[in-house]
Amino acid sequence: MSNAPVVLAAAIVSLVSLLPVGFVIWIGIQTGWETASALIFRPRVGELLINTAMLVAVTIPISIILAVTLAWLTERTDLRGARIWSWFAVAPLAVPAFVQSYAWVSLIPGLHGLFGGVLVSVLAYFPFLYLPVSAQLRRLDPAIEDAAASLGNDPWRVFFFAVLPQLRLAICGGSLLIGLHLLAEYGLYVMIRFDTFTTAIVDQFQSAFNGPAANMLGGVLVVCCFGLLGLEALLRGNERYARVGSGAARDPIKQRLGLLAIPAFLICLITAGLSLGVPFVTLTRWLSLGGIGSWRLDLIGTALGQTIIFAVAGALLTTTITVPMAWLSVRAPGRFQRIMEACHYYVGSLPGVVVALALVTVTVRVALPLYQTVFTLLLAYALLFLPRSLVGLRTNIAQVPVELEQAAMALGRSPAQAVRQITMRLAAPGVAVSMALVGLGITNELTATLMLAPNGTRTLAMQFWSLTSEIDYVGAAPYALMMVLLSLPMTLLLYAQSKRMGGR
Amino acid sequence: MTFLTVTGISKRYGKVAALDDVTIDVPAGSRTAVVGSSGSGKTTLLRLIAGFEVPDTGRVVLDGSVLANGPAVVPAHRRSIGIVAQHGALFPHLTVSDNIGFGLERNTPQRDKRILALMDLVELTPAMRDRRPHQLSGGQQQRVALARALARQPKLMLFDEPFSALDAGLREGIRTSVAEVLRTQKITAILVTHDQAEALSFADQVAILREGKLLQVGSPEDLYMNPRDPYTAAFLGDVIILDAQLNDGWAVCRLGRIETSSLHSGPAKIMLRPEQVVLSPVSADTNDDTGFYGNITRTEFGGASCSIAISLTDPSHGKPDKPSLVIKTTSINLPAVGSRVQIVVLGKAHVFE
Incomplete structure (x- = not known):
């Protein structure tokens, strides 16, 4: 049985996913060292670098402390209403980052700079850490804590020396995700008036279109991303964290909070108030101020329709092109397959702005008819959400035993028919979930959409963005509400997934 | 008359030789058992005959047509070889009758009747046809898998440890009824197993594999009483x-x-x-x-x-x-x-x- 056509398809997708990095390298070579160094080594870039580095260096530790505290309180203590608080710690994911900053800026118009950036970033992104950390806490074998305690450690030492080290993978993974979002986010920092690489690139792009300045900044941003990926790989290490031994782990014992229950309650309340209460209050205020008049149904209808079309088409395209890689990585793993898989994964960690720059340059110079077409935009979405789709597909294909595919072939189905009629049919429910995740990601995508969308495109995010740029906060409120509502199902899915991962 | 000929088959996975120059003839209408401990290459041999693996060298000829000649192979779906896997490999999303009918074209004349006849042949009551695989016992699942493979009237049936997942009590009954079906339908069959008692009682011809090499082929009685070496002797009893x-x-x-x-x-x-x-x-x-x-x-x-x-x-x-x-x-x-x-x-x- 030959895998050649599948390998070929996966190789093509891998090559396309190398496009953004190929673009950065190619543009670097073409610009030449002289011009490139003049564009890179200047005070403005240094300033951006310091801003971005400060943002990452301050936001991530605060997020870690907040997320681990909340996870421990909700999973391991007798905190009252732990289930509700745990849901409140995930729910901020339903508020897109630029809606979160819109809420804060309209509440405190003077909020700006590093402080503002860090505050809103932590509130918008800490659930990315809370989800894996709480899932990991739930999965830990309490016997290890018992053992540590019996060796004479007080509860604090048990937490720091026996529990925390086991959370390392979850903390590293979540921090990486937050770091990549910090590098990639555009809307949030524009609104809070804090310059990062991404905002600077989009500014350059909008004023000088496709100048070498924007491209060079893009190159530096890609280097930053790789730096983060490398740092995470380094910190993650290769220790074994899986439970040694067999049998099901006992349920962990809940720590009694006693007098600490009051501060614990306050921490949960304040976090929920800042991350959910503020958007809720401001949105309600703007919506009630605007009243029924701010609901321009024709405009909102168009925007909603376009957004849904993009989301569905993008999700379909992304899922279709990841099927070959997902199938190969389950059925025929090998060194070559792993390299191709790495290509699929790395591209998702690139900021939308870099992918968009690459596609703009390539279409303008090589395939002009494709410039500013829906196809190019969908391709950008596909590249950005390739890992999301691959992870979902792979787990679901892995759950279909290869014997079923072979049984179908022995019963006269060709390999392609066997995969379609049996494997994909059985994987369908899970694949639908990962398609939904991709589609909902597309719904809230702003940067690449702004740069690549054909003229006249009006998605919810674009409409929201152009209205807030004109400080029309009242007019923007309905769009913000729609985006929050569209994000809710994704948040529920992620929450349910992490609960399942933890075995509940 | 030789129905299936496997000549000089070798297959390596990296440095490990899974099969090393294996040659075996299977007479028409006979039942052959391939026995060996785990890792002996017996399942690889079966998968090569079925078309799920490609040999490095060697030929597989079934009823006069070449199925594999070194790396040049006929794909599995064009071989008309039926296979019954260890756990049946029933499609979980299909009912019993849809599973059995999977290999029958939609427009097969009297399709439903054929399915019922097959169910009858493997001793399943018609009431079971709308059940899902998870509602069946292990033995019933294997009967469905057998009926599903028989539906296409294969030239050759392959059995990959089909009884090993069943309870000891159930195993003998289903083994006898499978042997009976094969005899009445005059189907040539190859059974792979690590259970020597099963091989000896099921087959007309037993082949012993060890570390990818074929040690001995012969009738069960001959192998049992006249093994060529102490390993074979001890393996069979x-x-x-x-x-x-x-x-x-x-x-x-x-x-x-x-x-x-x-x-x-x-x-x-x-x-x-x-x-x-x-x-x-x-x-x-x-x-x-x-x-x-x-x-x-x-x-x-x-x-x-x-x-x-x-x-x-x-x-x-x-x-x-x-x-x-x-x-x-x-x-x-x-x-x-x-x-x-x-x-x-x-x-x-x-x-x-």
Whole structure:
């Protein structure tokens, strides 16, 4: 049985996913060292670098402390209403980052700079850490804590020396995700008036279109991303964290909070108030101020329709092109397959702005008819959400035993028919979930959409963005509400997934 | 008449040779069992015949048409070979009748009737046709898998340890009914198993694989009584292997003079099956030159069969001889520890040449 056509398809997708990095390298070579160094080594870039580095260096530790505290309180203590608080710690994911900053800026118009950036970033992104950390806490074998305690450690030492080290993978993974979002986010920092690489690139792009300045900044941003990926790989290490031994782990014992229950309650309340209460209050205020008049149904209808079309088409395209890689990585793993898989994964960690720059340059110079077409935009979405789709597909294909595919072939189905009629049919429910995740990601995508969308495109995010740029906060409120509502199902899915991962 | 010919098949995974120059002929309408411990390459052989693996070298010819000639192969779906996997591999999203009908074209005349006839053939009641695989017992699942494979009227059926996941009680019943179906339908079949008893009772021809090499092929009786080497002998059942001096068709060993069919003379290793050794109780002081005697030193009750350790008395000087002989025997009239028995060997001893 030959895998050649599948390998070929996966190789093509891998090559396309190398496009953004190929673009950065190619543009670097073409610009030449002289011009490139003049564009890179200047005070403005240094300033951006310091801003971005400060943002990452301050936001991530605060997020870690907040997320681990909340996870421990909700999973391991007798905190009252732990289930509700745990849901409140995930729910901020339903508020897109630029809606979160819109809420804060309209509440405190003077909020700006590093402080503002860090505050809103932590509130918008800490659930990315809370989800894996709480899932990991739930999965830990309490016997290890018992053992540590019996060796004479007080509860604090048990937490720091026996529990925390086991959370390392979850903390590293979540921090990486937050770091990549910090590098990639555009809307949030524009609104809070804090310059990062991404905002600077989009500014350059909008004023000088496709100048070498924007491209060079893009190159530096890609280097930053790789730096983060490398740092995470380094910190993650290769220790074994899986439970040694067999049998099901006992349920962990809940720590009694006693007098600490009051501060614990306050921490949960304040976090929920800042991350959910503020958007809720401001949105309600703007919506009630605007009243029924701010609901321009024709405009909102168009925007909603376009957004849904993009989301569905993008999700379909992304899922279709990841099927070959997902199938190969389950059925025929090998060194070559792993390299191709790495290509699929790395591209998702690139900021939308870099992918968009690459596609703009390539279409303008090589395939002009494709410039500013829906196809190019969908391709950008596909590249950005390739890992999301691959992870979902792979787990679901892995759950279909290869014997079923072979049984179908022995019963006269060709390999392609066997995969379609049996494997994909059985994987369908899970694949639908990962398609939904991709589609909902597309719904809230702003940067690449702004740069690549054909003229006249009006998605919810674009409409929201152009209205807030004109400080029309009242007019923007309905769009913000729609985006929050569209994000809710994704948040529920992620929450349910992490609960399942933890075995509940 | 040879129906399936496998000639000089080799298959390597990296540095490991899964199959090394394996050649085997399967006569039409016969049942062949391929046995070996895990990792012997038996499943690889089956997968090569089915078309799920590509051989490095060697040919597979089925009924005159070449299925594989080195890396040039006919894909699995064009081979019309039926396969029944270890756990049945039923499609979980289809009902029993849809599973059985999976290989039948939609427009097959009297499709439903065919499905019902197949269900009847494998002894499934028509009431089960709307059940899902998870609502069936393991044995019923295997019956559905068999019916599904039979639906396409395959030239050859392959069975990949199909009974090993079943309860011991169920296993024998379904094995007999599968053998019966194959016999009435005149279908050639290959069964892969690690269970020697299953291989011996199911097949007309047994092939033994070890580390990718084919050790011996033959009828079950022949392999059992005349294995080519001690590994095969021990794999197919309990053995007593003794050093002996051959002379003129007789072997002289610790159990006396035993007839062999070997014409060699000189030292050799001979093999007896424990059921050839008959023990009869005698009084404690019996000792003469005409028979062989021993004392029971240990008995281990094991249900239907028990193991007995006997220390032999050398007739020449009457002293106990070491090591003691351990045999499996029926648990009826088990001699007590310490009692004395006479040892008689039935039939011929097999000589390893």
